Amino acid sequence: MVEENENIEDLEFTDSEVELTPDQKFQKDRDFEVEFMPLITPLYNFAYRLTLDEDEAKDLVQDSYLKAYRFFHSFQKGTNAKAWLFRILKNSFINEYRKKSKEPNKVDYQDVETYYNSEDINVPITPDLRVEAVSEMLGDEITNALNALDVDFRTVIILCDLEGFTYEEMSKILNIPIGTVRSRLHRARMLLKEKLKSYALKMGYKDSD
């Protein structure tokens, strides 16, 4: 759970910590390393899957660790360190990296969500995709389909299916209501299946019809 640390969302990253004695700093460094360094693999992979760029992912992870260290005093031991760190990284991504995104035609996420949530939507709900076709796909094909999704949709699938966060944890990490987590995830999976269907057709599989 990350409730206890949700103020990280609003933190302005200014120095607020009192100077530590050498013993206190030693203890802090040790606690930080034990708590957060084992999380570097999922954090780096989350960063890479957001940015799709190794250098940007490295910068993002480094920034996130430095912020986490600086604000370690606001982290409560025993709470969900992974969710706390992911939230910091997600905020850094939005605030610093996404602004300079190279994507020229970014999807207006709100428009997409409004469209998919509208009552009179009249599009195929599920592509006619065969289980056999999906299960035989290579990892690269699954990865490409996921990476082809808009980053907001990609993110919820990563957090839920790859990282195993609960809806409540995702709600805290993304700073959105749980209902939005559920609906965004649902739409993301619909879109992913459409991408997978395209790959399946390219591979020569036929529709289930």
Place this chain on the structure above:
Amino acid sequence: MNSFFEGQNEKPVSKHNNDVDTPEGKEKCLEIINLILDGEATVEQMEYFNSKIKCCEKSMAFYDMEKCVKDVIQKKIDNKPVPQDLIDCIKSRLKG
């Protein structure tokens, strides 16, 4: 949006909602299936799944597909190894 997503804890589940031949029924069915697969379904939604979805061949085909997609994401997408220079750089900057 008339959906299980909203007020899922308050709204009773209709016994006639599992008409998967309509777009609305199909969407509702998929919503429940996703909640089940994500371990986020309420008791009521689990009951609906057990009584209405499990015994419907079409619905279970959707279940198989949703489960398959979730499985391939979990099993076939590999983690990239963390570059050693990143680990070294972070440790060095934290010490400094």
